[in-house]
Amino acid sequence: MLATELLTNAHQHTTREYALRVVGIGGRLRVGVWDRDRRVPPGFAAECERVEVHADAERGRGLCLVRACSEDRGVSVLRDLGVSRGGKLLWVDCGAVAG
Numbered sequence: 064m065l066a067t068e069l070l071t072n073a074h075q076h077t078t079r080e081y082a083l084r085v086v087g088i089g090g091r092l093r094v095g096v097w098d099r100d101r102r103v104p105p106g107f108a109a110e111c112e113r114v115e116v117h118a119d120a121e122r123g124r125g126l127c128l129v130r131a132c133s134e135d136r137g138v139s140v141l142r143d144l145g146v147s148r149g150g151k152l153l154w155v156d157c158g159a160v161a162g
Contacts, residue, residue, distance in 0.1 A: 065133060065155050068125040069096035072104060072153075079150075088156070091134065095154035101140050107153055133157050 066083060073081035073096050081098035107126045130136060133155035140151050 065129055065157055066094045066096075068129045069094065069153055069155070072096075072125060073098040076100065076104065091156040092158055093154055093156050095152050097141075097150060097152045099150040101149065101151055103138050103140065103151060104153075107136070107138060129155055 066085065070081070070083055077098045077100045079099040081096060084095045084097070086093050086095075104126055107130065135156040136154065138151055138153050141149050
């Protein structure tokens with residue numbers, strides 16, 4: 064669900080390429096989605112708890128659900144230097160990775 068919501072957000076709100084990466088880090092699974100847009104979506108920012116969505120709305124809850132279901136999260140806004148190609152990386156950590 065976390066990967067799907069992050070990918071859907073990138074697909075709906077960017078016009079350029081995006082990519083998914085899933086890795087095990089420190090006993091957790093980290094799901095990250097990179098896209099070329101530097102804007103951090105409001106649903107992922109710290110003020111997410113104050114975002115109000117009408118009960119009948121079909122959009123607007125995805126990134127708040129990601130925040131609620133993940134153990135940790137973050138965002139890195141990337142410069143256009145080197146291999147990063149700029150943009151941003153939204154990532155979430157979830158659950159323990161079985162060893």
